[in-house]
Structures are given as C-alpha cells and as structure tokens.
Amino acid sequence: xxxxxxxxxxxxxxxxxxxxxxxxxxxxISGVANFAYxxxxxxxxxxxxxxxxxxxxxxWLSVCVSIVFTMVLGALMYxxxxxxxxxxxxxxxxxxxxxxxxxxxxxxYLGFVGxxxxxxxxxxxxxxxxDIVVDMQRILITAxxxxxxxxxxxxxxxxxxxxxxxxxxxxxRTALTFGIDSDRIGMISVSLGCGLAALAAAVIIPLGxxxxxxxxxxxxxxxxxxxxxxxxxxxxxxxxxxxxxFAERLTDTYISSSWTxxxxxxxxxxxxxxxxxxxxxxxxxxxxxx
Amino acid sequence: MRSRSFRFxxxxxxxxxxxxGAQLANAAEPVVIAVPxxxxxxxxxxxxxxxxxxVGEINAKGGVTVGGQKRLLEIxxxxxxxxxxxxxxxxxxxGIEKVILEKKPAAILVGPFRSEALIAGMDLIxxxxxxxIGSIAMSPASEKKVKEEPEKYKYxxxxxxxxxxxxxxxxxxxxxxxxxxxxxxxxxxxxDVAWARATADLVKSTYFDKAGWEVLEQEAYPTxxxxxxxxxxxxxxxxxxxxxxxxxxxxxGILVKQxxxxxxxxLMAGFISPLAGRDAWKTFDAKIxxxxxCIFEMGSAIxxxxxxxxxxxxxxxxxxxxxxxxxxxxxxxxxxxxxxxxQAIERAGxxxxxxxxxELKKTDRMGxxxxxxxxxxxxxxxxxxxxxxxxxxxxxxxxxxxxRIVFPESLAEGKIELPKGLKPxx
Numbered sequence: 001x002x003x004x005x006x007x008x009x010x011x012x013x014x015x016x017x018x019x020x021x022x023x024x025x026x027x028x029i030s031g032v033a034n035f036a037y038x039x040x041x042x043x044x045x046x047x048x049x050x051x052x053x054x055x056x057x058x059x060w061l062s063v064c065v066s067i068v069f070t071m072v073l074g075a076l077m078y079x080x081x082x083x084x085x086x087x088x089x090x091x092x093x094x095x096x097x098x099x100x101x102x103x104x105x106x107x108x109y110l111g112f113v114g115x116x117x118x119x120x121x122x123x124x125x126x127x128x129x130x131d132i133v134v135d136m137q138r139i140l141i142t143a144x145x146x147x148x149x150x151x152x153x154x155x156x157x158x159x160x161x162x163x164x165x166x167x168x169x170x171x172x173r174t175a176l177t178f179g180i181d182s183d184r185i186g187m188i189s190v191s192l193g194c195g196l197a198a199l200a201a202a203v204i205i206p207l208g209x210x211x212x213x214x215x216x217x218x219x220x221x222x223x224x225x226x227x228x229x230x231x232x233x234x235x236x237x238x239x240x241x242x243x244x245x246f247a248e249r250l251t252d253t254y255i256s257s258s259w260t261x262x263x264x265x266x267x268x269x270x271x272x273x274x275x276x277x278x279x280x281x282x283x284x285x286x287x288x289x290x
Numbered sequence: 291m292r293s294r295s296f297r298f299x300x301x302x303x304x305x306x307x308x309x310x311g312a313q314l315a316n317a318a319e320p321v322v323i324a325v326p327x328x329x330x331x332x333x334x335x336x337x338x339x340x341x342x343x344x345v346g347e348i349n350a351k352g353g354v355t356v357g358g359q360k361r362l363l364e365i366x367x368x369x370x371x372x373x374x375x376x377x378x379x380x381x382x383x384x385g386i387e388k389v390i391l392e393k394k395p396a397a398i399l400v401g402p403f404r405s406e407a408l409i410a411g412m413d414l415i416x417x418x419x420x421x422x423i424g425s426i427a428m429s430p431a432s433e434k435k436v437k438e439e440p441e442k443y444k445y446x447x448x449x450x451x452x453x454x455x456x457x458x459x460x461x462x463x464x465x466x467x468x469x470x471x472x473x474x475x476x477x478x479x480x481x482d483v484a485w486a487r488a489t490a491d492l493v494k495s496t497y498f499d500k501a502g503w504e505v506l507e508q509e510a511y512p513t514x515x516x517x518x519x520x521x522x523x524x525x526x527x528x529x530x531x532x533x534x535x536x537x538x539x540x541x542x543g544i545l546v547k548q549x550x551x552x553x554x555x556x557l558m559a560g561f562i563s564p565l566a567g568r569d570a571w572k573t574f575d576a577k578i579x580x581x582x583x584c585i586f587e588m589g590s591a592i593x594x595x596x597x598x599x600x601x602x603x604x605x606x607x608x609x610x611x612x613x614x615x616x617x618x619x620x621x622x623x624x625x626x627x628x629x630x631x632x633q634a635i636e637r638a639g640x641x642x643x644x645x646x647x648x649e650l651k652k653t654d655r656m657g658x659x660x661x662x663x664x665x666x667x668x669x670x671x672x673x674x675x676x677x678x679x680x681x682x683x684x685x686x687x688x689x690x691x692x693x694r695i696v697f698p699e700s701l702a703e704g705k706i707e708l709p710k711g712l713k714p715x716x
Contacts (some may be wrong), residue, residue, distance in 0.1 A: 008517070011519075115567070115573050126551050208540075211544045214540075216376075257521065
C-alpha cells in the first residue's frame with residue numbers, strides 16, 4: 001500500500017504543479033496576481049464541453065479552441081482592465097478577483113450545474129504495476145506537467161520572448177531601457193498564464209466533472225503552491241507541489257482523510273511564519289535580506 | 291345645489307373605486323413561497339425546478355383558495371450557498387432572514403441544503419413563524435428539537451427522507467447482499483457532513499456490528515475532496531467486498547471513476563449523488579455497471595410503475611424541462627411539498643402560520659413519493675409500502691445501462707447481481 005500511496009502522491013503533485021504553473025508564470029513576469037485564474041480554468045473546461053456538445057467539434061479541436069479562446073480572454077483582460085491599474089497590487093487583485101467571481105457566478109446563474117458537464121478521458125485505459133492499478137489519464141497528467149515545466153524552462157532561456165520575460169522579471173526599468181515593452185510582455189504573460197490554466201483543465205477535468213465551485217478550489221491550491229514555493233519561482237512550484245502533494249496523500253492514508261484539506265492551508269501558514277517569501281521566493285522580506 | 295350633489299356623487303364614486311380597487315389588489319396579491327437553498331448544487335437546482343413545476347400546475351388551475359379567494363402562488367428563491375465548502379452557517383442564515391424579511395413568505399419550501407444550516411435556522415424560523423417544509427437536509431437532530439420543544443419548533447416539517455430512514459434502506463440492502471452473496475467485509479467512505487456521518491454511524495451500529503460484518507475502515511472526506519485513491523487503495527489491500535459510499539458533493543463522481551480505473555474488486559453500494567440519474571451512464575463512459583445507488587424518495591431521478599404518481603411526476607418533469615431528472619434526492623418531495631402546503635392553506639382558510647401549521651400536521655396525501663404523513667417530530671414517515679408510507683428505493687445499474695430497482699421487495703424489479711469480475715463467497 002505504501003508504494004501505491006507514493007505513486008498517487010506523484011500524480012497528486014503533478015496535478016498541483018500543473019494547476020499552479022500558469023499563476024506562477026503570470027506573477028513572476030508581470031507581478032500580477034491573477035485571481036481570475038481559477039475562473040479561467042473552469043471557463044476553458046465549459047468551453048470545451050460546449051464545443052464538443054453543441055458544435056460537435058472533435059475533442060482535440062474543442063480543447064485547442066478553448067485554450068486559444070482563454071488566452072485571448074486573458075490578453076483582453078490585461079489590455080482593458082489590468083493595464084489601467086498597473087502598479088497598484090491591491091487594485092489588480094480586486095479587479096481580477098471580481099472578473100473571476102463574475103465568470104464563475106455567471107455559469108452558476110445560467111444553470112451549468114450537474115453531472116452531465118464532464119469531459120471524456122483522453123486515454124481510456126488502466127495499467128497494472130504489480131499490485132497497483134493506474135489509469136492512463138493520470139500518467140498523461142504527469143507527462144504533461146513534466147513536459148510543460150521543461151518547455152517553460154526552454155522557452156524562458158532560449159527564445160526572445162522568454163528572455164524578455166526574464167528581463168522584465170529581474171528588473172523592469174532596465175528591461176525598458178533595452179527596448180522591451182513591459183506592457184506587451186505583461187499582456188503576453190497573463191495570456192500565457194491563462195493558456196496554461198486552460199491546458200491544465202483539459203487534462204485534469206476528465207478525472208471528475210466540471211463545477212463552478214471548483215474554480216475557487218483551483219485558485220486556492222495554486223495560491224498555496226505558489227506561496228509555499230515562492231511567488232515567481234518555477235523551481236519553488238515544483239518543490240512545493242511535491243511537498244504538498246505527498247503531504248496530502250500521506251495524511252489521507254496514514255492519519256485521516258478529514259485532515260487532508262487542512263494540509264495545504266497549514267503549509268501556507270507555516271511558510272508564512274518561517275519564511276514569508278516562500279522556499280525559493282525572490283521578493284524577500286527585510287529580515288530575510290539582512 | 292346641483293354642484294353640491296355632483297361633488298357628493300364624485301366623492302362617493304371615488305370612495306367606491308378605492309374600495310373596489312383595494313379588493314382587486316387583495317385578490318391579485320399572490321401567496322409567496324420562499325425557497326432558500328443551495329442553487330449551485332444539483333439537488334437544490336432540481337428541487338427548485340420541481341417547486342416551479344408544481345406552482346405552475348396549481349396556478350394553471352387558478353391558484354390556491356385562501357378563505358374563499360383564489361390566489362396565485364409566487365416563488366421567491368434565493369441561493370444561500372450553504373452546501374458550498376467553506377461557507378459558514380451564519381452566512382447561509384443571513385440569506386434565509388433576508389428572504390423572510392423582504393418577501394414576507396407564507397411558507398418556506400425545500401429549505402437549507404445542509405442540516406447544519408437547517409438546525410441553526412430553526413430558531414429563525416420560530417422567531418418569524420414561517421411554516422417550513424424541508425426537502426433536502428436530512429439530519430434527525432432537527433426532529434429531536436421539534437420533539438423537545440414542540441411549541442417553539444412546530445413550524446419545521448420535513449417531507450424528504452431523513453438519515454434514520456436512509457439507514458433502514460442501507461441496512462436492508464446490505465442484508466440482501468449478505469444473504470445473496472455471503473459478503474461480510476465492508477469499507478465505508480462518507481462525506482464529512484452531519485447527515486452522512488449520522489448515516490454511516492447508524493448503519494454500523496444498528497446493522498453491521500449486529501450482523502457480524504467486519505467494518506474494515508470508516509473514512510470521512512471533507513466536502514470538496516477530490517482524490518479518493520488512498521481510501522480505494524486501503525479498501526483493496528484490506529480485501530473489502532463491499533464499498534459503502536455516502537456522498538452528495540459533485541466531486542464524488544471522481545470516486546466512481548477511480549473505483550473503476552483502479553479496478554477495485556468490491557461492490558459499490560451506497561449513495562453517490564452523480565450516480566442517480568439516467569445520464570450517469572454517459573457521464574461515466576458506461577463503466578458503472580453493477581454499482582448500486584439509493585434513491586432517497588421515489589420519483590426523484592427514478593420512478594416505479596407500482597407508484598403511478600411517481601411516473602406522472604417523472605415524465606412531467608421531463609416534458610416541462612426537456613431532460614430527465616438527475617438528482618436522487620430532493621425533487622419529488624419538493625414537488626409534493628407545494629401540494630401539501632396548498633392543501634394545508636385551503637383547509638386552514640387563511641395564511642395564519644399557526645393555522646397552516648396545525649393543518650400541515652394533519653397531512654395525509656398520496657403522492658409521487660407514496661403516502662405522506664408526518665410523525666410527532668414533523669418528519670414524513672418512510673417505509674417499504676407506498677400505500678402506507680413514503681418510500682425510497684435502491685437500484686442497480688445493469689451492464690447495458692439500465693437502472694433496475696432491487697430494494698425494497700415491494701418495488702423490486704429484479705435481484706441484485708454481481709458486476710463482472712466479482713465472485714460470491716457462497
């Protein structure tokens with residue numbers, strides 16, 4: 001059973017990492033804490049469902065179109081809302097949270113509640129490792145998470161836009177002197193973050209069903225992972241998702257399922273008390289800098 | 291002289307017009323029914339739709355007669371979100387108080403989703419004296435309060451199943467499984483909310499412990515939990531023959547999917563909200579053959595030819611809304627609650643809450659859920675014979691996507707069958 005727990009803890013970590021990557025990217029580059037992140041995740045899932053059921057698109061096309069649509073929406077959100085409050089963190093949070101709330105409540109109001117709102121699994125198979133039966137969808141999630149992390153690293157180190165991202169993240173003013181348009185990069189980072197949320201939804205949602213309330217859950221998990229790992233640090237996201245993922249599954253197995261949901265909240269609390277900037281955070285508090 | 295008489299006539303005509311207008315206004319004033327519940331959850335959403343359907347039917351016949359006057363019914367629904375994870379009970383109560391103060395309803399139907407909110411809200415209901423017929427929250431603790439202080443809490447009724455009756459259905463099902471297949475090892479997984487905890491605890495103490503079953507483990511999952519792999523791994527490693535789930539949250543669909551994908555060799559028999567409706571076959575990619583699910587009230591998500599009113603309600607819902615019901619708890623008693631209330635109002639002859647409450651206590655109605663009568667705790671009496679009591683049922687998904695009622699015997703359409711890959715012990 002221990003091996004089974006470890007295997008499912010790895011899957012859980014991959015799910016958390018996938019959920020948090022987009023949020024972390026957006027904050028790391030543009031400094032915008034996108035509180036509409038969970039809503040974008042759910043929005044793209046509903047869009048995929050609608051393309052699949054109303055327009056009869058093939059599944060792969062539904063997913064691709066919904067990812068593109070979500071990215072466009074993210075870019076528009078930055079261009080017409082966030083740009084106006086750029087540099088005012090509290091206003092950015094309130095604006096994005098308001099947009100997220102409006103999206104999720106709209107779906108609830110329109111009656112998108114029920115178990116028929118679900119996406120089919122992409123690979124409908126299970127494989128057996130000794131005593132452990134594992135479904136291919138979870139293996140796919142893990143593979144996508146690893147691929148995305150590697151891809152993001154390559155993107156930020158070997159492409160022009162990626163290097164621009166890093167420049168803005170390091171020092172916006174200096175990046176401006178090099179001719180890097182911070183507003184354009186900010187828009188691309190928010191758009192890319194929303195796209196990553198949409199991709200995460202495409203592979204994770206088939207495990208269950210689509211529910212507006214899950215948007216808040218995704219936001220909370222993404223926040224937990226990013227705060228523990230350090231906002232803006234991809235390495236931190238990886239470590240934090242492994243830490244929280246394993247803690248949740250081990251708590252579930254060896255203590256009690258009732259305590260599982262407290263794990264991520266407790267992790268935030270402990271990290272904020274001990275190292276407020278997170279395990280690998282770059283925005284260090286004064287005490288940490290001295 | 292002429293102008294004086296003209297003025298007098300004008301004044302009299304104006305007075306007459308005012309009086310007539312006032313009467314017209316009173317006649318047109320609808321009877322408001324408040325429906326505060328969690329509209330974002332399937333059971334709440336479909337319960338409200340069932341109420342709307344019943345109100346539509348009654349209004350189509352002119353409405354309800356109140357003291358000789360026909361008055362239409364009007365619904366005032368509000369989403370109190372009490373079922374959503376993390377929503378504190380006081381927040382939900384604010385919603386109930388808001389609808390009471392703003393809409394001044396004659397009664398509350400459906401009521402809070404969570405028993406925690408219902409029990410806390412009982413003082414509010416007593417304070418404002420609003421007759422209430424709950425159709426979702428199930429903890430027997432509310433009846434206990436009614437019995438302990440009947441004068442204070444007399445306004446609170448429940449026409450849906452409660453946890454005690456659910457326990458009887460679950461225990462009966464487990465007994466049938468034991469008799470048929472010889473299974474005695476069960477793994478209990480339930481949601482960490484009042485009704486589910488009470489159900490799991492009572493099934494264990496009143497049946498499993500007495501019948502010699504081995505309860506391998508009893509796990510509580512908080513609302514919103516989305517990974518059941520640990521529990522399923524433990525069920526598998528401990529040799530569970532039956533898994534008894536008790537969940538109403540949307541995420542419990544993940545449990546079903548994981549049960550299948552992890553190929554846990556145990557019969558799934560309990561209550562998982564997503565498994566109730568016909569569309570579940572498609573939602574779960576036709577992989578739920580063999581799973582057994584409890585329907586809390588006949589007519590909710592399934593009907594029986596042995597109760598024609600349940601078939602009428604089920605088909606009426608489908609015709610009205612263009613799709614079948616998915617919720618196995620809530621819609622049928624919510625529909626019946628409108629008729630129970632309407633009949634009580636007509637018998638009372640007024641909208642006085644005490645008069646309505648006194649008449650509600652005398653309810654004896656044959657409806658979609660069977661025969662509806664209330665006990666001394668204002669709980670509808672449930673049993674196994676629809677001619678005598680309200681009834682629920684347990685059905686099993688067949689391997690070709692049909693739902694077959696297997697318990698109680700009075701309504702059974704077939705026997706319990708083991709899904710592929712499972713063998714009986716005897």
